[in-house]
Amino acid sequence: xxxxxxxxxxxxxxxxxxxxxxxxxxxxxxxxxxxxxxxxxxxxxxxxxxxxxxxxxxxxxxxxxxxxxxxxxxxxxxxxxxxxxxxxxxxxxxxxxxxxxxxxxxxxxxxxxxxxxxxxxxxxxxxxxxxxxxxxxxxxxxxxxxxxxxxxxxxxxxxxxxxxxxxxxxxxxxxxxxxxxxxxxxxxxxxxxxxxxxxxxxxxxxxxxxxxxxxxxxxxxxxxxxxxxxxxxxxxxxxxxxxxxxxxxxxxxxxxxxxxxxxxxxxxxxxxxxxxxxxxxxxxxxxxxxxxxxxxxxxxxxxxxxxxxxxxxxxxxxxxxxxxxxx
Amino acid sequence: xxxxxxxxxxxxxxxxxxxxxxxxxxxxxxxxxxxxxxxxxxxxxxxxxxxxxxxxxxxxxxxxxxxxxxxxxxxxxxxxxxxxxxxxxxxxxxxxxxxxxxxxxxxxxxxxxxxxxxxxxxxxxxxxxxxxxxxxxxxxxxxxxxxxxxxxxxxxxxxxxxxxxxxxxxxxxxxxxxxxxxxxxxxxxxxxxxxxxxxxxxxxxxxxxxxxxxxxxxxxxxxxxxxxxxxxxxxxxxxxxxxxxxxxxxxxxxxxxxxxxxxxxxxxxxxxxxxxxxxxxxxxxxxxxxxxxxxxxxxxxxxxxxxxxxxxxxxxxxxxxxxxxxxxxxx
Numbered sequence: 001x002x003x004x005x006x007x008x009x010x011x012x013x014x015x016x017x018x019x020x021x022x023x024x025x026x027x028x029x030x031x032x033x034x035x036x037x038x039x040x041x042x043x044x045x046x047x048x049x050x051x052x053x054x055x056x057x058x059x060x061x062x063x064x065x066x067x068x069x070x071x072x073x074x075x076x077x078x079x080x081x082x083x084x085x086x087x088x089x090x091x092x093x094x095x096x097x098x099x100x101x102x103x104x105x106x107x108x109x110x111x112x113x114x115x116x117x118x119x120x121x122x123x124x125x126x127x128x129x130x131x132x133x134x135x136x137x138x139x140x141x142x143x144x145x146x147x148x149x150x151x152x153x154x155x156x157x158x159x160x161x162x163x164x165x166x167x168x169x170x171x172x173x174x175x176x177x178x179x180x181x182x183x184x185x186x187x188x189x190x191x192x193x194x195x196x197x198x199x200x201x202x203x204x205x206x207x208x209x210x211x212x213x214x215x216x217x218x219x220x221x222x223x224x225x226x227x228x229x230x231x232x233x234x235x236x237x238x239x240x241x242x243x244x245x246x247x248x249x250x251x252x253x254x255x256x257x258x259x260x261x262x263x264x265x266x267x268x269x270x271x272x273x274x275x276x277x278x279x280x281x282x283x284x285x286x287x288x289x290x291x292x293x294x295x296x297x298x299x300x301x302x303x304x305x306x307x308x309x310x311x312x313x314x315x316x317x318x319x320x321x322x323x324x325x326x327x
Numbered sequence: 328x329x330x331x332x333x334x335x336x337x338x339x340x341x342x343x344x345x346x347x348x349x350x351x352x353x354x355x356x357x358x359x360x361x362x363x364x365x366x367x368x369x370x371x372x373x374x375x376x377x378x379x380x381x382x383x384x385x386x387x388x389x390x391x392x393x394x395x396x397x398x399x400x401x402x403x404x405x406x407x408x409x410x411x412x413x414x415x416x417x418x419x420x421x422x423x424x425x426x427x428x429x430x431x432x433x434x435x436x437x438x439x440x441x442x443x444x445x446x447x448x449x450x451x452x453x454x455x456x457x458x459x460x461x462x463x464x465x466x467x468x469x470x471x472x473x474x475x476x477x478x479x480x481x482x483x484x485x486x487x488x489x490x491x492x493x494x495x496x497x498x499x500x501x502x503x504x505x506x507x508x509x510x511x512x513x514x515x516x517x518x519x520x521x522x523x524x525x526x527x528x529x530x531x532x533x534x535x536x537x538x539x540x541x542x543x544x545x546x547x548x549x550x551x552x553x554x555x556x557x558x559x560x561x562x563x564x565x566x567x568x569x570x571x572x573x574x575x576x577x578x579x580x581x582x583x584x585x586x587x588x589x590x591x592x593x594x595x596x597x598x599x600x601x602x603x604x605x606x607x608x609x610x611x612x613x614x615x616x617x618x619x620x621x622x623x624x625x626x627x628x629x630x631x632x633x634x635x636x637x638x639x640x641x642x643x644x645x646x647x648x649x650x651x652x653x654x655x656x657x658x
Binding site: 030032057058060062063065067068070071072073074075076077078079080081083098099102103107108109110111112113114115116148149150151171172173199200246247 | 395397426427428429430431432436438439440441445446448449450453455456457458459460461462463464465466467468474486487490491493494497498649650651652653654655656657
């Protein structure tokens, strides 16, 4: 008997994001979105046309008041709605760090479990279309994962963008959705049927037996490129797309690591104090096998293409790290 | 036949007794909290609102249970005036399991969501956006309730003041902003750190209707808040109440306030809002027995709350791992 492959459709990550939100807003009238320029579709088109279907009370174009955008979302979550809070880009969310870290992340705990905080904060992060310099290019997942109370997710494909955003909207935890800014126009296959993608479950993006490459977000296609090039040298790389950064899938990483006996963690963010260090340390504590990290140098992202490329983790760099680990 | 004036006065007496009860309960709660702190029974920081009770009582007497309140680090009064259970509040200050927040928040995060009290807040101005957001949720869901946000004179110099008032005005939200101006931003006179014509003028400049009421005259607070809330409930958008008062105690229980003279404090004691209301009521002919019972009842209630808090179970280390988040186990 042949197994029927589920029907899929091809969407960009931006289209998948839009479809995900629209479906959740149809399903649950307490879901709404707020942020700058949403009536105009958002800067990446992830809200395109939603104003026409849902109107200005549920697709709310706000003042440029980042701390109030997050704070209003917080208050509205305490008062029985499920806000989707758009930050435009992660760098602007720093204007609302008090609201996110001091208030939202701690509310369930410091109020003694009296309340849930069912909201999603969307932060497109990383180097985008390029050359936007130091305040528009950062990757700061380590700060967020470090903060108790937050769920942090970072999809790299259209299917995961759609499925994880749905799970985030339905979650009673506050969730930070780190969207891969540079990958918004990238297409992928997305199931036609209704589905959600669970928190805390990694995806094996490529199977291999010689080395485990743990990565996420914008570095997934870079890692796959490096893995393909490593194959030419006879190195079979297993690429794990973490998808969820907190909680992260320890079991999947450790199982793969136990098989390959070598682990490389690669991320776009600065290497020093990055999430890669946490994963590498965990693998070391559990298995005592060789580990390595690839990440950006600890410098701001410079404007000039020379500077941006010096910061950027590319396939050459990941391949070199693989070779060194397997050498 | 009674005169119309008599009926008005009798209504005023009845309202005044109810306000006095709230104010005395707040006063007694905080005086007991200070004793608890001095005895080492309350482990952590407590900010007292002694001298400011008329603002909490006068505003909240206009609210119903479904209305929301967001508060400040000096939030016991707002909590009690909104109807929170004082046994659970005292247990929270004691850091016990039966506290409003299971002992996890303390005075600075005291909250009772069951009566719409969305929390004290450890960050100045932190409650402004919470109240605005709760109002936006009410508008979205078609509910009729309003949100009230208390904040101090210090918050008018923080960003959320501008962002929150502008937001509430832009979206025509049912929010009453209450600036409980106790004259001190922690250890510093608010007047020395605040430019321009003051809180109400700033609100008007943003397009929010503003009124000022003597924050030590509970009837003035009650009446101005009632007037503003009528407009807010009628869909006219946010309102702003500036209520100047005076913090008779230090910033915290361990602040002896050496930055001001005792003569100044004694002068302000003559304007103690509880004493002012009490003498007003006696002058109007309120029954002495009723007034006395309010004091005795509040004292007894707070003694009992202390005893119950003392007897309540302590927390265990394992409690630290509960209520952190649903997804993923704490590590």
